[in-house]
Amino acid sequence: MRVLKFHKLAVSLLHYKEKNTDMAVSSTENVLIASAKQGDARAFELLAAKYKRLLEWYVKQLNLPVSEKDDFIQEGLIGLLKAVRTYDSKSSSFVTYASICIKSSIISAVRKFNKQYNTLVPYDEGSYDNVPDVSGSPESDFIDRESVEILYNKIFSVLSEYELTVFEMYLSDMSYADMSINLKRDIKSVGNAVFRIKKKLKETIKPNR
Template structure:
């Protein structure tokens, strides 16, 4: 798989279409970290990021399958859009009670949130509802920032950046149990804010 590192994604897609099936595995592995980061940026109240990672991987698969190199967008941009849309689509379509955590997501990634809101709009979305949603997310972020301690803010930022409990503990000089406790407090505070 290392032999693909030097080649641009767009060229790899053309080679994939020509029959080099191993390239699909390489691209899925290459962008798996991006999927995890996006899934972790969605804070699921009482939920698990595994569902969103799975949905993001489906979006990545669709990007690999559907990307057209002759278009004026890079594969990375196209993959970003496909991953975002798959995650948001899963959240929107999960109306049944057993998927309740997916119905109560909150995006906590500042830059990505704005891009995702813009990208996820369709002609059926109401501009007024989108504006209200943005205001609600902004208010929630302010409230959350006020209610989290300094340690909780640090843990939270490292967590949504994709670090695991052990990594966060090492970075902050804390025990994994202290990190776990901080994340539990963050979830409780988020439920109250929400």
């Protein structure tokens, strides 16, 4: 049932036609978020279309080689997915929460990149405080609706059942330790699964860029 729900979401994305929707009213946005959590493809697509500008803005703050931008865009997408999956309207506005999730994912990726390649991609967390207005999103520089569709659609053809389970837990912001307990696997197994997931998602997106 779980895989079927997400597969239905991915297939529906391919048939989505963009609509002009007033995203300014927070109550309307909360309805979209609630629907997206339940697997409504159109609701998530509307949210992704709106917040992609925010995602791109964060990546633009980094002095990255063009060849590396895809990886960080992917991390930002995962951050946005986390935001949609874990948002609680009682805590803060979604734009604030989405900003935190995207920022956290990208900064985490920068730190891992610097450590892995023994290099320094500079970033200033303070410069991330003045986020752009996301009420209107211009043509995308790095990511478009097709990329989001590809990401969702390919998940079900490239990830194993175990990886799908790990990915869902990862999007729910579950720690590696908690995933390890729930799955009855050691932390190394969970970490390796997350690494494989990101590698596979990267390979599905990159050829289309």
